[in-house]
Amino acid sequence: MAKFLLRRLASSIVLVAIAASLAYVLAAASLSPRSNFEGRNPPPPAAVVERELEARNLNDRTPIIERYGAWATGLVRLDFGESWDGTSVNAEMARRIGVSLRLLIIATILGSVLGVLVGAWGAVRQHRFSDHAITFASFVILSTPVFVLAVLLEIVAVGVNDATGVSVFEYTGEFTPGLEGGFWTLAVDRLQHLVLPTLTLVLAQIAIFSRYQRNAMLDVLGSDFVRTAQAKGLRRRTALLKHALRTALIPSATFFAYNFGLLLIGATFIETIFGWHGMGEWFIESVRRNDVNAVAAVSCFAAVLVLFAGLLSDLAYAVLDPRIRVGA
Amino acid sequence: MSVPTEQVIGRLADQRPGGGPPLDETRVPSRWGVVLRRFLGRRLALAGLVVLAGLFVLAFVGPYLTPWTYTDKDYAAFLSGPSADHWFGTTQTGGDVYALTVRGMQKSLIIGLLVALFSTGLAAIVGSFAGYFGGWVDRTLMWMVELLLVLPAFLLVAILSPLFRGRTWLLFVVLLAAFLWMVTARIVRGMTISLREREYVLAARYMGLSGPRIIFRHILPNISSLLIIDATLNVSAAIIAETGLSYFGFGVQPPDVSLGTLIADGTTSAVTFPWLFGFAAGLLVLIVLSVNLVGDGLRDALDPTSGA
Numbered sequence: 001m002a003k004f005l006l007r008r009l010a011s012s013i014v015l016v017a018i019a020a021s022l023a024y025v026l027a028a029a030s031l032s033p034r035s036n037f038e039g040r041n042p043p044p045p046a047a048v049v050e051r052e053l054e055a056r057n058l059n060d061r062t063p064i065i066e067r068y069g070a071w072a073t074g075l076v077r078l079d080f081g082e083s084w085d086g087t088s089v090n091a092e093m094a095r096r097i098g099v100s101l102r103l104l105i106i107a108t109i110l111g112s113v114l115g116v117l118v119g120a121w122g123a124v125r126q127h128r129f130s131d132h133a134i135t136f137a138s139f140v141i142l143s144t145p146v147f148v149l150a151v152l153l154e155i156v157a158v159g160v161n162d163a164t165g166v167s168v169f170e171y172t173g174e175f176t177p178g179l180e181g182g183f184w185t186l187a188v189d190r191l192q193h194l195v196l197p198t199l200t201l202v203l204a205q206i207a208i209f210s211r212y213q214r215n216a217m218l219d220v221l222g223s224d225f226v227r228t229a230q231a232k233g234l235r236r237r238t239a240l241l242k243h244a245l246r247t248a249l250i251p252s253a254t255f256f257a258y259n260f261g262l263l264l265i266g267a268t269f270i271e272t273i274f275g276w277h278g279m280g281e282w283f284i285e286s287v288r289r290n291d292v293n294a295v296a297a298v299s300c301f302a303a304v305l306v307l308f309a310g311l312l313s314d315l316a317y318a319v320l321d322p323r324i325r326v327g328a
Numbered sequence: 329m330s331v332p333t334e335q336v337i338g339r340l341a342d343q344r345p346g347g348g349p350p351l352d353e354t355r356v357p358s359r360w361g362v363v364l365r366r367f368l369g370r371r372l373a374l375a376g377l378v379v380l381a382g383l384f385v386l387a388f389v390g391p392y393l394t395p396w397t398y399t400d401k402d403y404a405a406f407l408s409g410p411s412a413d414h415w416f417g418t419t420q421t422g423g424d425v426y427a428l429t430v431r432g433m434q435k436s437l438i439i440g441l442l443v444a445l446f447s448t449g450l451a452a453i454v455g456s457f458a459g460y461f462g463g464w465v466d467r468t469l470m471w472m473v474e475l476l477l478v479l480p481a482f483l484l485v486a487i488l489s490p491l492f493r494g495r496t497w498l499l500f501v502v503l504l505a506a507f508l509w510m511v512t513a514r515i516v517r518g519m520t521i522s523l524r525e526r527e528y529v530l531a532a533r534y535m536g537l538s539g540p541r542i543i544f545r546h547i548l549p550n551i552s553s554l555l556i557i558d559a560t561l562n563v564s565a566a567i568i569a570e571t572g573l574s575y576f577g578f579g580v581q582p583p584d585v586s587l588g589t590l591i592a593d594g595t596t597s598a599v600t601f602p603w604l605f606g607f608a609a610g611l612l613v614l615i616v617l618s619v620n621l622v623g624d625g626l627r628d629a630l631d632p633t634s635g636a
Contacts, residue, residue: 027487030490032490261480265482306477
């Protein structure tokens, strides 16, 4: 088992390196930092532009392979280079990474756990009203893009705020700038800002996972071993949780890895809409400002997370399915 | 993938107690007849199809119903609500929201359909070649799939968006399709591997048919159910991807509009001027919802054993 995971880890590192390189080459070929200087008034002297671009390894007149070489040498020391305006990409990343990770980790945990529970519950109560209601709701949420869902929740939050006369929910930024007070005041303030963005992402996750889990669970519920488990005298709850749900979790573990890319994109929309200064928002800004090094850094971050999710799902697979543990 | 006999018999048996026409023993319904009947039996899928047809009519006939076009500006009405003159109200610059919305629907629908068609086609070819030939072809293609799955398609298309800025939107379609085929390709590969050793494929091989011929003549037709279902569900995925990219300005470029650009323009004033956001967002959700309903219905009709 450990050998299998180590092998996966090694191949993941290779894949991250290749994926980041691909992202860098594509970004370097398609984005043009030079255009950032062209719109200025008065126009900077050509020599200055050359020097500035050269200093940041962004000069499009240098062959792409040389630029890639310089970038890759930096990356080996975990140095992502500089933005086109000279700020350090690493420093910016350090500022933003926590914001994104907080959103992603909470949403992943809440979303997948609740989604699995809701889906399994729906399957057990198949054809009853609650099952129909859940299936219908998840179908509608699945068909609602995140950027619409976020705004809808924001409208509801505005309604709640107006109705209660207090601002219960905050929907810009991740905290109130310049707010003074003790630990609890700040914590409550953070929480108020956290609820809406996280809820948007969690709802979308629940919709996807519950649908998937319900189908997986229905496949298992009719099988012989669940009937046997109940026939040999296990309580219904034990039979369902220990035998049926455990088996039905295996396809969901695989799905978890597939779904993670979508979760990242969803977080990008949410950060932009709710004004969180996270990695996703940075990516959008960087593409707009032709910031090649920053774009490559966020792509690298995304690749690492996707592969990490893949490793987690392998691990879950091994825990759930004894055949894997013995086999590998 | 033939229709299980029990089902055909079941269908025939169903007709008996209804007191309908006498059972004609020699008439066995064709596969597509069975599929069609099963699909029509699903009320929600049928409703999805009807709504989708209505939305298509609205998108392509709708522009002729109003004197305004999506580029017109009414300088007498800025930010006015829905009225008899402007059915969906007007924007900050006096654009007619109805004309803009139907134009945006056209773009989103066409792009969604084309992307789904291209990406499913690509997935079918890559997946079946990898599965049929195996060996290094399989390893290379699947390695590519794995690599592209590591980087979300959204990021790649956003990075490449300057390449199609100022050029035709068809380039955008090609790019989007080029990054959305991977998951389907994996499924196709799996199914091809299970078909590869079937007798009719072996027979074709021993008759001397070339690999690509066998794939196009015998393997792909046999997984057509999966391809049809996936193509349908890919339409909704493609529409969400397109509107999402356009939302950030990485997709359809102004002066042209898509539902994504309209929603982006309306988001900041969704509470104060709801018509700027509501119509585009509502129609987008309706489109995706009805495509998903049709896809689900098709899955149930084509592949009743999937248990969904």
